[in-house]
Amino acid sequence: MRTVxxxxxxxxxxxxxxxxxxxxxxxxxxxxxxxGDCRASITAFCDHFGVTLRDWSIGAHCPFDYSTDAxxxxxxxxxxxxxxxxxxxxxxxxxxxxxxxxxxxxxxTGDAKLAFDDAIHAGFIAWQRDIEWHLSDESVDESIEIxxxxxxxxxxxxN
Numbered sequence: 001m002r003t004v005x006x007x008x009x010x011x012x013x014x015x016x017x018x019x020x021x022x023x024x025x026x027x028x029x030x031x032x033x034x035x036g037d038c039r040a041s042i043t044a045f046c047d048h049f050g051v052t053l054r055d056w057s058i059g060a061h062c063p064f065d066y067s068t069d070a071x072x073x074x075x076x077x078x079x080x081x082x083x084x085x086x087x088x089x090x091x092x093x094x095x096x097x098x099x100x101x102x103x104x105x106x107x108x109t110g111d112a113k114l115a116f117d118d119a120i121h122a123g124f125i126a127w128q129r130d131i132e133w134h135l136s137d138e139s140v141d142e143s144i145e146i147x148x149x150x151x152x153x154x155x156x157x158x159n
Contacts, residue, residue: 006152006158007152007153008150008151008152008158009150009151009152009153010145010148010150011141011144011145011149011151012145014151014153014155015153015155017155018151018153018154018155019141019155020155021154021155021156022144022149022151022155022156022157023137023140023141023144025155025156025157026140026143026144026149027135027140030134030135030140030143032130032131032134033134034092034130037090037092037094038092038094038123038127038130039056040090040092041089041090041092041094041095041098041123042056042094042098042120042123042124042127044089044090044095045089045095045098045099045102045119045120045123046068046070046120048089049070049074049075049116050074051068051069051070051074051116052068052069053066053067053068054066054067054068054069055067056124058124058127058128058131059128059131060128060131060132060134060135061132064124064125064127064128066120066124068120070113070116070117070120071113072113074113074116075112075113075116078106078112080103080106080107080110083099083102083103083106084099084103085099085100085103085104086099086100087099094123094126094127097119097122097123097125097126098119098120098122098123099119101115101118101119101122101123102115102116102118102119103115105118105119
């Protein structure tokens with residue numbers, strides 16, 4: 001039997017090159033943890049108007065896409081006074097982007113369908129920006145450090 005000693009490093013102790021490798025390791029295994037919450041916020045928003053989110057795709061640094069069955073009939077007779085700018089049906093932060101955008105656009109234009117379209121778009125933008133933040137060096141570094149991951153001198157995860 002032979003014994004091998006391997007120096008183990010905290011992320012902050014790594015060279016810049018090793019940090020890049022550690023970040024890549026994290027990104028390769030990372031999943032955006034709030035897809036379900038974002039989807040739930042958008043679905044609850046759509047449900048409020050009797051609209052269905054038919055299809056969607058989203059990722060970091062690429063165009064997002066979505067479709068709904070929203071038609072003018074879904075918005076007939078709506079009055080601004082029937083809505084709260086601070087409505088939070090799911091309690092997730094994306095609710096704010098949706099409802100505040102809807103309220104502000106509806107107040108400005110008087111067009112509930114336009115307000116709905118603006119709000120859905122704003123919701124997807126916020127979702128995408130959060131994904132991009134989640135994958136940024138600053139966020140990755142914070143996640144690695146908070147979790148106390150350790151690495152060898154090359155930045156390979158030490159298990």
